[in-house]
Amino acid sequence: EAGVAQSPRYKIIEKRQSVAFWCNPISGHATLYWYQQILGQGPKLLIQFQNNGVVDDSQLPKDRFSAERLKGVDSTLKIQPAKLEDSAVYLCASSRDSTSYEQYFGPGTRLTVT
């Protein structure tokens, strides 16, 4: 069974530029999560999808971050415009359904904003 796929693995941009990350969850997993992990901290949930609907986006900075999961499978997370403090690893995770505690993580995208 293939794991969670993410791309790109690394991205360097200048502040005020835009960037997009892509995630393909484990096949059949209905729930998809985006996390932000700043160096030295644990992952922090940005947004949770159940199929193509948003379950929780309370921690998403909506003035600059957006995410979508149009067909209930893969998802994109966008930052526009980026700030220096957005430098972090962006992790995508999926779980079988919204009542599953166990989440499976992708390798992440390391974003550096200069």
Place this chain on the structure above:
Amino acid sequence: DQQVKQNSPSLSVQEGRISILNCDYTNSMFDYFLWYKKYPAEGPTFLISISSIKDKNEDGRFTVFLNKSAKHLSLHIVPSQPGDSAVYFCAASDEDSSYKLIFGSGTRLLVRP
């Protein structure tokens, strides 16, 4: 407000000895706890979990203990192996918050050969 805390940023143990990683939480509504292991340049991988109705769960060399009255859990690795060297994250969740995970800041474990 950190709901899940891992107060030891790092731990070093000798191969073959026991590694004990600790985690404290503040939210009494948490009903499920998980440990994840993370190698550099990889995403966290699920290691072991425990429900709040239990006080111990064992899987091979890994055992998690839960003390609800103290709001404390620990991960024991016996015996420790060099391949266990990684960052370990404690996470907590509750059914009422859509099963989302709240992570601690992690403990970096180094197992010396």
